[in-house]
Amino acid sequence: MNYDPRPELITAARQFYQQGWMMGTAGNLSAKLPDNSFWITASGKSKGKLTESDFVRVNLDGKVIELPDNNNRPSAETSIHQTIYQCFPNAHACYHVHSVEANLISRCVKGDNLVLPAIEMLKGLGIWEENPNVVMPTFKNHLDVPRIAQEIRDRFSRKPPDVPALLIIDHGVTVWADTTEQAANYLEIAEYLFRYLIAARQVE
Amino acid sequence: MNYDPRPELITAARQFYQQGWMMGTAGNLSAKLPDNSFWITASGKSKGKLTESDFVRVNLDGKVIELPDNNNRPSAETSIHQTIYQCFPNAHACYHVHSVEANLISRCVKGDNLVLPAIEMLKGLGIWEENPNVVMPTFKNHLDVPRIAQEIRDRFSRKPPDVPALLIIDHGVTVWADTTEQAANYLEIAEYLFRYLIAARQVE
Amino acid sequence: MNYDPRPELITAARQFYQQGWMMGTAGNLSAKLPDNSFWITASGKSKGKLTESDFVRVNLDGKVIELPDNNNRPSAETSIHQTIYQCFPNAHACYHVHSVEANLISRCVKGDNLVLPAIEMLKGLGIWEENPNVVMPTFKNHLDVPRIAQEIRDRFSRKPPDVPALLIIDHGVTVWADTTEQAANYLEIAEYLFRYLIAARQVE
Amino acid sequence: MNYDPRPELITAARQFYQQGWMMGTAGNLSAKLPDNSFWITASGKSKGKLTESDFVRVNLDGKVIELPDNNNRPSAETSIHQTIYQCFPNAHACYHVHSVEANLISRCVKGDNLVLPAIEMLKGLGIWEENPNVVMPTFKNHLDVPRIAQEIRDRFSRKPPDVPALLIIDHGVTVWADTTEQAANYLEIAEYLFRYLIAARQVE
Numbered sequence: 001m002n003y004d005p006r007p008e009l010i011t012a013a014r015q016f017y018q019q020g021w022m023m024g025t026a027g028n029l030s031a032k033l034p035d036n037s038f039w040i041t042a043s044g045k046s047k048g049k050l051t052e053s054d055f056v057r058v059n060l061d062g063k064v065i066e067l068p069d070n071n072n073r074p075s076a077e078t079s080i081h082q083t084i085y086q087c088f089p090n091a092h093a094c095y096h097v098h099s100v101e102a103n104l105i106s107r108c109v110k111g112d113n114l115v116l117p118a119i120e121m122l123k124g125l126g127i128w129e130e131n132p133n134v135v136m137p138t139f140k141n142h143l144d145v146p147r148i149a150q151e152i153r154d155r156f157s158r159k160p161p162d163v164p165a166l167l168i169i170d171h172g173v174t175v176w177a178d179t180t181e182q183a184a185n186y187l188e189i190a191e192y193l194f195r196y197l198i199a200a201r202q203v204e
Numbered sequence: 205m206n207y208d209p210r211p212e213l214i215t216a217a218r219q220f221y222q223q224g225w226m227m228g229t230a231g232n233l234s235a236k237l238p239d240n241s242f243w244i245t246a247s248g249k250s251k252g253k254l255t256e257s258d259f260v261r262v263n264l265d266g267k268v269i270e271l272p273d274n275n276n277r278p279s280a281e282t283s284i285h286q287t288i289y290q291c292f293p294n295a296h297a298c299y300h301v302h303s304v305e306a307n308l309i310s311r312c313v314k315g316d317n318l319v320l321p322a323i324e325m326l327k328g329l330g331i332w333e334e335n336p337n338v339v340m341p342t343f344k345n346h347l348d349v350p351r352i353a354q355e356i357r358d359r360f361s362r363k364p365p366d367v368p369a370l371l372i373i374d375h376g377v378t379v380w381a382d383t384t385e386q387a388a389n390y391l392e393i394a395e396y397l398f399r400y401l402i403a404a405r406q407v408e
Numbered sequence: 409m410n411y412d413p414r415p416e417l418i419t420a421a422r423q424f425y426q427q428g429w430m431m432g433t434a435g436n437l438s439a440k441l442p443d444n445s446f447w448i449t450a451s452g453k454s455k456g457k458l459t460e461s462d463f464v465r466v467n468l469d470g471k472v473i474e475l476p477d478n479n480n481r482p483s484a485e486t487s488i489h490q491t492i493y494q495c496f497p498n499a500h501a502c503y504h505v506h507s508v509e510a511n512l513i514s515r516c517v518k519g520d521n522l523v524l525p526a527i528e529m530l531k532g533l534g535i536w537e538e539n540p541n542v543v544m545p546t547f548k549n550h551l552d553v554p555r556i557a558q559e560i561r562d563r564f565s566r567k568p569p570d571v572p573a574l575l576i577i578d579h580g581v582t583v584w585a586d587t588t589e590q591a592a593n594y595l596e597i598a599e600y601l602f603r604y605l606i607a608a609r610q611v612e
Numbered sequence: 613m614n615y616d617p618r619p620e621l622i623t624a625a626r627q628f629y630q631q632g633w634m635m636g637t638a639g640n641l642s643a644k645l646p647d648n649s650f651w652i653t654a655s656g657k658s659k660g661k662l663t664e665s666d667f668v669r670v671n672l673d674g675k676v677i678e679l680p681d682n683n684n685r686p687s688a689e690t691s692i693h694q695t696i697y698q699c700f701p702n703a704h705a706c707y708h709v710h711s712v713e714a715n716l717i718s719r720c721v722k723g724d725n726l727v728l729p730a731i732e733m734l735k736g737l738g739i740w741e742e743n744p745n746v747v748m749p750t751f752k753n754h755l756d757v758p759r760i761a762q763e764i765r766d767r768f769s770r771k772p773p774d775v776p777a778l779l780i781i782d783h784g785v786t787v788w789a790d791t792t793e794q795a796a797n798y799l800e801i802a803e804y805l806f807r808y809l810i811a812a813r814q815v816e
Contacts, residue, residue, distance in 0.1 A: 024328035024393035046389060100400050103323050104407060119715050120753060120783040124636035130755040141324060143334040171324035185658060189636035196712045201407045202610065203716060203813045228532035228597035250593060304604050307527050308611060345528060347538040375528040405611045406814065432736035432801035454797060508808050511731050512815060549732060551742040579732040609815045 005031035005093070006039055006052045008180040012095065013047040015184070021097035021191065022047035027172065028075035031093045031180055032085055036060050038094075040081055042072035060085055079149040084176045087156045088164075091176040093183035098172035101194035106169040108201070109138045114167055116193055117200070124189040125163045134162045136190070141171040165190045209235035209297070210243055210256045212384045216299065217251040219388070225301035225395065226251035231376065232279035235297045235384055236289055240264050242298075244285055246276035264289055283353040288380045291360045292368075295380040297387035302376035305398035310373040312405070313342045318371055320397055321404070328393040329367045338366045340394070345375045369394045413439035413501070414447055414460045416588045420503065421455040423592070429505035429599065430455035435580065436483035439501045439588055440493055444468050446502075448489055450480035468493055487557040492584045495564045496572075499584040501591035506580035509602035514577040516609070517546045522575055524601055525608070532597035533571045542570045544598070549579045573598045617643035617705070618651055618664045620792045624707065625659040627796070633709035633803065634659035639784065640687035643705045643792055644697055648672050650706075652693055654684035672697055691761040696788045699768045700776075703788040705795035710784035713806035718781040720813070721750045726779055728805055729812070736801035737775045746774045748802070753783045777802045 009029045016022045016029075027047060030040035037059045041047070045054045056074040057066035062082050064074060075081075077096060084094045105114065113135035116122060127134050137155065142148050148168060164186055165175045173190050177183035213233045220226045220233075231251060234244035241263045245251070249258045260278040261270035266286050268278060279285075281300060288298045309318065317339035320326060331338050341359065346352050352372060368390055369379045377394050381387035417437045424430045424437075435455060438448035445467045449455070453462045464482040465474035470490050472482060483489075485504060492502045513522065521543035524530060535542055545563065550556050556576060572594055573583045581598050585591035621641045628634045628641075639659060642652035649671045653659070657666045668686040669678035674694050676686060687693075689708060696706045717726065725747035728734060739746050749767065754760050760780060776798055777787045785802050789795035 020396075023396045024325065024389040026325055026328060026393075046385065098325055100396060100403055103325070103400060104403055107404075108407070118782065120780075121636065121638055121710055121715070124638060128755070143332070168324075170322065181658065185636040189638075192632075192635045192712060196715060198403065198407060199712055199716055199810065200719075203720070203810060224600075227600045228529065228593040230529055230532060230597075250589065302529055304600060304607055307529070307604060308607055312611070347536070372528075374526065402607065402611060428804075431804045432733065432797040434733055434736060434801075454793065506733055508804060508811055511733070511808060512811055515812075516815070551740070576732075578730065606811065606815060 005180060006055055010050045012184050013050050016097050017048040021099045027097040028077050029095050030081045037065055040075050040078055043075050077145050079146045083149040083153045088176055090178055092178055093180040094176045095183050095187050096172060096174040099191055101198045102173045103170055105194050105197050106138060106167050112138050114138050117196055121189055121192055125186060136163055136165050136167055137161045138167045138169060141169050209384060210259050214254045216388050217254050220301050221252040225303045231301040232281050233299050234285045241269055244279050244282055247279050281349050283350045287353040287357045292380055294382055296382055297384040298380045299387050299391050300376060300378040303395055305402045306377045307374055309398050309401050310342060310371050316342050318342050321400055325393055325396055329390060340367055340369050340371055341365045342371045342373060345373050413588060414463050418458045420592050421458050424505050425456040429507045435505040436485050437503050438489045445473055448483050448486055451483050485553050487554045491557040491561045496584055498586055500586055501588040502584045503591050503595050504580060504582040507599055507602060509606045510581045511578055513602050513605050514546060514575050520546050522546050525604055529597055529600055533594060544571055544573050544575055545569045546575045546577060549577050617792060618667050622662045624796050625662050628709050629660040633711045639709040640689055641707050642693045649677055652687050652690055655687050689757050691758045695761040695765045700788055702790055704790055705792040706788045707795050707799050708784060708786040711803055713810045714785045715782055717806050717809050718750060718779050724750050726750055729808055733801055733804055737798060748775055748777050748779055749773045750779045750781060753781050
């Protein structure tokens with residue numbers, strides 16, 4: 001158990017905070033260890049200046065197994081991270097942030113999928129096709145977060161998504177990847193697509 | 205009297221300035237001491253590079269009790285800070301800034317409340333409800349600032365606001381909190397909501 | 409002749425560049441010395457990384473009197489700075505930048521004045537009135553820059569402007585002030601007003 | 613072969629990344645050496661933190677001649693850089709990035725040229741005319757990148773473009789210049805023009 005992803009998560013959180021994606025303590029980041037437990041940001045911390053004690057380590061059942069600061073509790077959205085790691089065993093990082101654009105575009109979705117624009121940047125989400133027709137799954141928001149997690153699990157167990165990202169309405173995007181670096185890249189692409197879609201509606 | 209909040213206020217002002225919320229010396233920040241006096245930014249200082257002598261300490265009646273630089277005078281809006289500390293005895297920090305979005309959305313308000321969008325980010329202002337129906341109180345701007353302060357006092361003594369924030373029309377937002385860190389978080393959420401509301405109107 | 413404003417101009421240019429107001433070498437900054445000569449940025453330099461040799465010193469007639477690098481020539485717009493210093497003898501700094509918003513709003517002007525919004529931020533340009541009715545003078549752009557300068561001189565000799573700023577159509581804003589710090593504050597307010605006016609048109 | 617442009621490319625990439633023009637590993641930068649080979653960014657690297665081993669050196673025929681890290685391969689778009697260096701023998705740097713605004717404006721183009729606005733900033737692309745009437749050539753995007761390169765070569769061999777820049781639809785801008793510094797300046801102007809054009813459509 002020597003690998004500690006917290007320094008990478010601290011750096012990533014600061015960058016996302018500076019982009020305006022983690023304002024006012026919003027959002028949560030996690031990374032998995034070889035034993036399938038994962039470090040996740042504690043609830044209510046400003047994401048621009050996390051320290052290693054601002055994390056909680058939980059196992060895949062959501063049980064806290066390491067708590068550097070006893071005043072902390074895991075993010076309220078830990079169940080979504082559990083679900084992602086259970087659905088995608090290769091995923092080692094899961095990032096959830098709340099941009100203005102993600103929230104706005106989520107209200108424009110018809111049905112339960114956001115249609116992504118067929119632009120070159122989709123290659124960054126692993127889509128190498130001419131004129132790709134790809135969607136990002138969207139989910140209803142609930143005050144009861146485990147209910148969101150359950151709906152994600154139900155849907156992804158029936159059909160895996162086109163891209164490693166999902167959007168909760170009024171509640172931001174979640175991405176996952178094999179590495180923390182790849183998760184950051186996916187998040188940048190997802191937020192780029194939201195900005196593109198919102199700006200496209202302003203231009204029309 | 206050992207606690208000195210000025211270093212935290214200097215850091216906060218620089219961050220808000222970099223966000224574009226304190227351009228051209230606009231806005232003012234204060235933090236209260238245990239004796240109920242408070243340090244407030246002096247008038248006319250660039251908020252990106254404050255020093256400890258760019259503050260004035262006043263008591264709850266607005267009387268100057270410490271003036272590191274005799275050329276300074278307290279912010280023209282000190283009376284609003286006094287009013288906030290009088291209305292909310294637990295408040296220890298009060299931040300007032302002028303973003304473009306706050307000013308624009310203030311002109312769209314019908315009546316004297318801004319209706320806030322029912323998005324997840326409202327949790328950051330302490331609202332934990334499904335589909336919350338919450339407003340931010342708005343006030344008319346007057347050249348005579350004590351008149352603004354009086355109208356705030358009158359209204360909040362009748363009914364406390366849903367959220368720890370108020371908006372003065374054409375004149376930016378004011379937030380307050382138990383700690384400087386919490387005040388910064390509230391401000392980030394308030395400005396996020398203004399950006400959301402303005403962008404939503406551009407998309408419609 | 410010990411005072412050298414170049415370090416302040418270098419810092420200001422870097423900040424304006426980072427705001428997106430001096431892209432691709434655009435814009436020019438100057439500051440006056442006690443002998444009425446002034447240092448102005450040389451033509452064609454990236455404003456994010458100026459050095460002291462990237463300036464030229466000229467007198468009020470536009471004659472070069474100090475040239476740290478013989479490869480340089482003064483900004484193509486030196487005649488506008490001369491005109492400002494001649495019209496406003498108290499001015500010690502003159503800043504000219506090209507934001508997207510300034511250029512866009514310049515095309516919306518009817519007549520030869522931009523009507524400024526009556527928002528609190530106008531105090532930062534020295535306007536302390538209830539519901540102020542204030543304009544910023546606008547000028548036509550010409551490839552022949554001395555012709556722009558002449559039109560500025562003609563108009564300001566008839567009537568001084570309401571605010572220490574002017575806008576050239578398709579060509580950005582120019583501000584002037586007693587000090588470099590005040591000039592930066594005025595520029596921030598001017599650009600804030602342009603952003604406000606453009607966003608207001610997007611919301612309508 | 614002592615000149616190594618990679619440090620300049622690393623700095624440029626970090627700046628463009630911070631502007632949001634190289635999100636999620638998008639884009640590629642190259643610079644030519646005296647022997648007509650060029651260093652180009654390797655495929656799939658985050659542009660905010662390149663190192664010297666994140667580049668590949670290829671000759672004008674696209675053959676890899678230096679590979680500091682054997683796991684790397686040249687950018688998928690190397691053929692476009694080859695074409696630029698072949699068409700414009702004086703070009704020593706070629707930069708390709710993907711901003712939201714470039715992608716959006718590319719979809720608004722009628723025919724195969726983007727009409728540029730007649731604003732002062734065009735001087736930064738070498739256009740010194742009163743009311744210039746200038747276009748930027750646009751090209752269709754293809755999954756098969758060498759096909760894009762071929763169409764660029766065909767068109768530019770018939771008629772050189774007005775400005776040292778081209779736009780691929782849904783796929784961002786490419787600029788070229790005699791020096792890395794000039795290429796950065798051209799890119800800043802191009803992106804400024806895209807932002808201007810998009811904002812102009814939002815204001816209308």
